[in-house]
Amino acid sequence: MQFTIQATDPQSKARAGLITTDHGLIETPIFMPVGTAGTVKAVHQRELVADVKAEIILGNTYHLYLRPGLETLEKAGGLHRFNGWERPILTDSGGYQVYSLSNTRKIKEEGVTFKSHIDGSKHIFTPEGVMDIQRTIGADIIMAFDECTPYPCEYGYARTSMEMTHRWLSRCIERFDNTENKYGYQQTLFPIVQGSTYRDLRQQSAEFVARQGRDGNAIGGLAVGEPAEEMYEMIELVNAILPSDKPRYLMGVGTPENILEAIALGIDMFDCVMPTRNARHGVLYTTQGIIMIKNEKWKNDFSPIDEELGGYVGLCYSKAYLRHLIKSEEILGAQIASLQNLTFYLWLVKQARQQINTGNFFQWKTYMTKKLMQRL
Numbered sequence: 001m002q003f004t005i006q007a008t009d010p011q012s013k014a015r016a017g018l019i020t021t022d023h024g025l026i027e028t029p030i031f032m033p034v035g036t037a038g039t040v041k042a043v044h045q046r047e048l049v050a051d052v053k054a055e056i057i058l059g060n061t062y063h064l065y066l067r068p069g070l071e072t073l074e075k076a077g078g079l080h081r082f083n084g085w086e087r088p089i090l091t092d093s094g095g096y097q098v099y100s101l102s103n104t105r106k107i108k109e110e111g112v113t114f115k116s117h118i119d120g121s122k123h124i125f126t127p128e129g130v131m132d133i134q135r136t137i138g139a140d141i142i143m144a145f146d147e148c149t150p151y152p153c154e155y156g157y158a159r160t161s162m163e164m165t166h167r168w169l170s171r172c173i174e175r176f177d178n179t180e181n182k183y184g185y186q187q188t189l190f191p192i193v194q195g196s197t198y199r200d201l202r203q204q205s206a207e208f209v210a211r212q213g214r215d216g217n218a219i220g221g222l223a224v225g226e227p228a229e230e231m232y233e234m235i236e237l238v239n240a241i242l243p244s245d246k247p248r249y250l251m252g253v254g255t256p257e258n259i260l261e262a263i264a265l266g267i268d269m270f271d272c273v274m275p276t277r278n279a280r281h282g283v284l285y286t287t288q289g290i291i292m293i294k295n296e297k298w299k300n301d302f303s304p305i306d307e308e309l310g311g312y313v314g315l316c317y318s319k320a321y322l323r324h325l326i327k328s329e330e331i332l333g334a335q336i337a338s339l340q341n342l343t344f345y346l347w348l349v350k351q352a353r354q355q356i357n358t359g360n361f362f363q364w365k366t367y368m369t370k371k372l373m374q375r376l
């Protein structure tokens with residue numbers, strides 16, 4: 001995996017870059033739609049490419065391991081072949097998903113034991129085990145096995161948790177560097193910085209991660225309920241330590257405003273469940289601002305959802321019709337709203353990239369944030 005920086009913003013840490021993988025190119029800054037059971041909820045591959053213009057999607061190790069399972073994925077020739085997505089894929093290591101989905105997990109030095117949220121069967125994720133699982137899934141970029149430190153937490157817990165994540169990272173690197181890819185495509189491992197919101201721990205973790213010299217680096221332990229200002233402070237501190245010539249992936253962030261702020265702080269890659277989760281609840285992101293589509297005011301508004309966005313659903317469906325579908329809890333409503341929000345997120349990072357290339361990202365960010373976050 002290669003990363004080339006094509007332009008940097010003179011008034012911030014923002015940069016426009018290009019990531020090259022065996023499954024194609026990724027222009028950064030980039031937003032990565034979250035696939036869960038191998039698909040993005042309620043959206044087809046064709047739409048992801050043609051409408052959303054997604055360049056890379058996220059696969060979910062926890063879900064895929066439980067269902068369809070490793071045997072099926074291996075027989076299919078990996079996730080790319082299984083779900084027909086021929087572009088880059090990134091998979092998370094599963095630790096976070098166990099933490100957020102299975103309330104029966106236990107953390108030990110060896111790894112994390114949990115019961116499947118599907119059938120209650122017992123499992124253990126270890127650093128070595130999730131490296132093998134992600135080798136079998138076959139994603140181009142795989143994440144180290146970490147503990148996403150809960151927020152808020154005591155300093156002592158944050159330090160112990162970070163130190164275990166560092167020991168797990170060493171075990172991940174040992175396993176990954178001594179196993180081969182299974183399907184003939186190169187894979188790369190990103191380590192994850194932890195340390196909660198404690199400046200000295202974040203500094204230690206960023207230094208430990210930077211020392212591993214991997215192709216890219218991730219910032220974890222954020223977007224877990226901390227105030228945005230604390231998140232920005234941690235990003236700024238960590239990005240000053242992570243190498244500037246490698247992609248930086250901020251996990252789980254965020255609102256359009258968070259994303260533009262983080263781009264200005266030097267982040268290149270994003271993922272977030274917000275676009276699809278909010279869509280299912282009728283919260284639409286549009287180039288004109290936020291629309292709460294269930295609101296009475298859209299009942300007889302037959303204008304297109306978002307003419308400026310240039311996406312299919314924004315042009316071809318009216319606000320009134322989408323309101324009707326969402327109120328009726330029709331699947332089509334979730335599909336249209338998900339497509340609108342995902343298309344918007346990809347549009348936003350593409351606009352940011354263009355502004356970085358033309359050198360006025362910083363002014364544009366202020367104007368765009370004010371415009372996008374207004375309620376219509």
Ligand SMILES: Cc1ccc(CCc2c3nc[nH]c3cc3c(=O)[nH]c(N)nc23)cc1
Pocket residue numbers: 034035036058059060061091092093094095096143146147148149192219220221222223224251252253271
């Ligand atoms: C499919 C998929 C879903 C979700 C994710 C990111 C999930 C995610 C976080 N989401 C919000 N905050 C987060 C923090 C962490 C973290 O510290 N470590 C890991 N491994 N994942 C995180 C990646 C892939």
